[in-house]
Amino acid sequence: MTLAITTEPPGLRLAFTGRLDAAAAAADWAEATRRARSGQALHLDLTGLETLDMTGAVLLLRLENLAGRAQWTVPPGPMQALLDRTRQALSGPRPPAGPPPLPWLAWFGQLAWNAGGAALDRLAFLGEAAVSALALLRHPRRLRLAEVLRHLDEAGLRAFPLCVLLGLLLGMILAFQSSVPMRRFGAESFIPNLVGISLLRELGPLMAAVILAGRTGSAFAAEIGTMTVNEEVDALRVMGIDPMAWLVLPRVLAALAVMPVLALLMDLAGLIGMGVVMGSLGYPPASVIAALERALVAKDLIGGLFKATVFGLAIGLIGCRAGLAAGRGPRAVGDAATSAVVGGIVAMVLLDGIFATLFYRLGL
Amino acid sequence: MAEPVVQVRGLKAAFGDRTVFENVTFDVKPGEVFVILGGSGCGKSTLLKHLIGLYEPAAGQALVLGQDIHALQGDARQALLRRIGVMWQSGALFGSQSLAENVMVPLEQHTDLPFEARALVARAKLGLVGLSDAAARLPAEISGGMAKRAGIARAMALDPPILFLDEPSAGLDPITSAGLDALIVQLARDLGTTFVVVTHELQSILAIGDRCIMLDKEAKGMIAEGDPRALRDHSDNPTVRAFFRREVMA
Incomplete structure (x- = not known):
């Protein structure tokens, strides 16, 4: 032209x-x-x-x-x-103008109001879950056992290879990283003590929880979020079926049951990884095992597994809640999955801090 | 006589061993509203996906605007795709973008128009389908009928000479459906755009169709071609008659 x-x-x-x-x-x-x-x-x-x-x-x-x-x-x-x-x-009509921006004080007020509302929603969700769990105790046949088994398989068995791989690497990295400063003090033989206690009390449960939050928490949120977007959750409610009992409890029970197993697996794999590094430093397996026997006590393992169980409960609940709270539209499912992972990890770190303080006060 | 905008010759669609249809042959003339009709599962949408290059034909050829989309690669294929518009059954609008932004996507990707121009063109296209006042809304905030109209506006963003519409009336109430039919006829008349419409809605077929073909699941191919009103009144084929008269086949 x-x-x-x-x-x-x-x-x-x-x-x-x-x-x-x-x-x-x-x-x-x-x-x-x-x-x-x-x-x-x-x-x-x-x-x-x-x-x-x-x-x-x-x-x-x-x-x-x-x-x-x-x-x-x-x-x-x-x-x-x-x-x-x-x-x-x-010349068609223009879109209506949006609401005017809020003054900053009103904006903060609204932010606080929304945060308060969200906290109340979470509390209500916890209450509903507790009521449903109690109702399940009275009518245990209502529990969808097949669904629990499906989630045990997905959250547990399928996560085993990842747990073993990460545990091995974690143990090896911890052993290698601690060997340099400990050699300076002639304390290389205490590496099993350091790595063993770190893994059993802290890192094993924590890393297993990160895996559960990333793999399973997001999957719970995406699956339930898709059902929410497709009005399947509304359909359950209208059929008189409690979505808590139908959708949430089987998943939460599976997460609860699978977490101590994952943490234990992570601990064992980490100790093996540490053993490999100790072997490369000239310490035979028997001396590493003897050092571990001297350093570790049952409460280290039990405390770690207890923490892992609580992490599993929190991650399961947060994932399911994010799915049920999903909004409308194609972004809703992605937002729910993100919220489940972020919420799960934040809750895990907060709970870990609480446990650390509690165990310290109780002398455990 | 003007060259047909779509020429289909002996087209066969198959998924593995399962043949959906074969020996499908027809032409679409410029400026007409051409309807592909038939019962559920006869391959209407499959045929549409062959025409727009999503599925490879098992045999035969489909030329759109004189070119075989399946034989084209790279820039040549892109150039042809820019000259066709498609409205999907669900609207397929991008959920995170407003309706105006949805219409601006092809303009942004395929033209050098400045933002002011893109915004005005989007406004004109949305105005054309009666959605001027919904330009700022997200797809999740509008009804199914509005989503289909927005889908047409986006398909028309680059002023393509041919538009393919997949089930534009499906799931709409009779009034919204009639409004959409009127819009298609109006756009074909005013802009000279050719429409290829897949539908099984009888009233829509009769309201908008200049010509049609009918596919049949049992016959695995075309069983009729012509003016839909003439087919309704004079077809010898019992399946065609049953379709247009809403009769149960014996």
């Missing part, structure tokens, strides 16, 4: 020739609108145009709009109809 701009008293003549489509409009948009803004009268001459599409028509109408008014020369044929149709389409 060619655009020729010439002076034609009392203003400008813009003569278009060839095709005026999206590509041509893009090429001439800046120059044409700049000239139209000059305040001079416009004469839009389309006699040389062979083809005009709607994007071209939008450009021409924009020029007219910027100039205030324009004189048109349109060849006979469908162009006038297209211009009229486009003018009509552009």
